[in-house]
Amino acid sequence: MNHDSSSHPVIDGTVRALSKILWSYHNLDQEIPEAVDLILVAGSHDDRVAEYGAQLVLKVSSRFVVASGGFGKITAEVGGEPEAVRFRRIMESRGVPEGLILCEDRSSNMGENIQFTHRLIDEQQPASPVARAVVVTKPYMKRRAVATALKQWPGVEWVSAGPDLSFEEYASADVPERRMIELMVGDTQRIETYAAKGFQVPQEIPSAVTEAFERLVDLGFTRFVER
DSSP states (O other), X not given: OOOOOOSSOOOOHHHHHHHHHHHXXXXXXXXXXXXXXXXXXXXXXXXXXXXXXXXXXXXXXXXXXXXXXXXXXXXXXXXXXXXXXXXHHHHHHTXXXXXXXXXXXXXXXXXXXXXXXXXXHHHTOOSSOOOEEEEEOOGGXXXXXXXXXXXXXXXXXXXXXXXXXXXXXXXXXXXXXXXXXXXXXXXXXXXXXXXXXXXXXXXXOOHHHHHHHHHHHHTTOOTTOOX
16 A cells, blocks of 8 residues: 655545545444434534534433543644533533533543443443443544444444535535545544454445545545554
């Protein structure tokens, strides 16, 4: 695999077409139950995840709601408050009752989101274990989120959910298109490498996805690709 990159890869129609292949692969469309035991809203740089999480909490019955996240790849660069603290505030501003959301503010990646939330729920001494759960994340993170959750917290029926946005709608002033593509390329690599390391359950990777990933790497979108 060629991981050479230019400092400023150009985003054109070819890059967007390749990126949409990755987007479609990662953006799982799973049915969300009417009632679950846990809604885990995974923190990130994108506040729309918190806004969507609030909508879900107000619609889906759940015994526990957790905002999870300390500082990840992007938020660590800007500092400020932990992702979970910011997400809880956003969710409460969107109508989620104060005091409902538990806050896990130490995790720095999806694996820790799941692990630390598991410990937090255990500390609540629930009358029965968590059996059904939703992990809320960015659209292009859905596949890796649920694959991670199934590995890190087995015995739970996990589904993933996220803002209902298309590839064309997703990029914004706060979420630049280039960074979105770079993160998606990195996550595509992790679907394979993290399964091999035992961090998440294996996922089938269609040849079209592998080819799109390789071409984007060759074009220089390697900021989050592990060498």
